[in-house]
Amino acid sequence: MELLPECGVYVDMMGHHFHLRRSATRRPGELTRSEGDPPGFVHVIDDTTIAIPERPGNKRVDGYLNVLQNPHVGTLFLIPGRGDTLRVNGTARIVSDADYFDALAVKGKRPLLALEVAVEEVFFHCAKAFLRSDAWDPSTWNPSALPSVAQLLKAIRYDWSQAQLDEYHSEENTRSRLY
Numbered sequence: 471m472e473l474l475p476e477c478g479v480y481v482d483m484m485g486h487h488f489h490l491r492r493s494a495t496r497r498p499g500e501l502t503r504s505e506g507d508p509p510g511f512v513h514v515i516d517d518t519t520i521a522i523p524e525r526p527g528n529k530r531v532d533g534y535l536n537v538l539q540n541p542h543v544g545t546l547f548l549i550p551g552r553g554d555t556l557r558v559n560g561t562a563r564i565v566s567d568a569d570y571f572d573a574l575a576v577k578g579k580r581p582l583l584a585l586e587v588a589v590e591e592v593f594f595h596c597a598k599a600f601l602r603s604d605a606w607d608p609s610t611w612n613p614s615a616l617p618s619v620a621q622l623l624k625a626i627r628y629d630w631s632q633a634q635l636d637e638y639h640s641e642e643n644t645r646s647r648l649y
Contacts, residue, residue: 473558473592521565521587522584561588623639
């Protein structure tokens, strides 16, 4: 299947997506990753291939191990404020360098790896889930009602003080480690 030009425009405008990397055993807990960068960070190589850059993260390689064991991936692209989402399924391979890596650079830093996806299936999901949940309506948001990530991690990182966890997981510190 090919990625129509209209779908390429959608991918170029999107700054966030989720993708599933299956394990070889298809066990529960298959890795789903949320990734984001400036709009256009997913590179449309041609009408049958996209590339997703790898950015610094939690330094876990589970997703890449899953791709090596089972290369079938599903990607869900979303644009905040829009209810529809674009789904791209395909077969992935891990690439350590290609002529398009310069185009994937952010703040002068090229990715170390990219996930290249051969497109096999493309379709849009309707907006019903976003409409039912009011996901884009800020009046329904109440993030302060939840404990922070640092507060949640205190239960498993008992060797760190709450102040250390708060500092490490602060927005400012996280932003300093984006690239």
